[in-house]
């Protein structure tokens with residue numbers, strides 16, 4: 001049962017990695033940020049902040065893709081409510097991204113300035 005649920009979740013993750021361009025870009029940025037964290041030897045607390053905000057962004061993007069897919073399924077034609085749903089869902093990712101840029105800057109800028 002648990003094994004089956006995990007299998008379906010993994011299938012969803014593979015689908016997102018294959019078909020969702022924005023999710024792929026985010027995974028790439030995440031890998032770069034992890035690399036920077038290793039290079040600069042950031043502290044445990046900085047790792048926790050970085051992983052927390054990265055998790056939030058990746059989850060938000062997965063939900064955004066899910067919502068877009070639902071809208072495409074139930075409202076393939078133009079509809080103002082479909083538009084609002086997609087725009088608000090995209091806004092959630094935008095808000096998270098702004099926070100992640102600020103957190104990333106707060107963590108990495110001091111390391112860059114001390115080079």
Ligand SMILES: Nc1ncnc2c1ncn2[C@@H]1O[C@H](COP(=O)(O)OP(=O)(O)OP(=O)(O)O)[C@@H](O)[C@H]1O
Nearest residue numbers: 021022068075076077078079080082083086087090
């Ligand atoms: N059925 C629809 N009715 C009204 N507006 C829509 C509809 N589908 C898309 N839109 C508008 O077009 C925008 C872009 O939609 P789209 O589905 O292409 O998502 P996207 O943000 O480009 O994401 P992705 O790049 O992952 O496909 C939406 O934010 C919305 O404003």
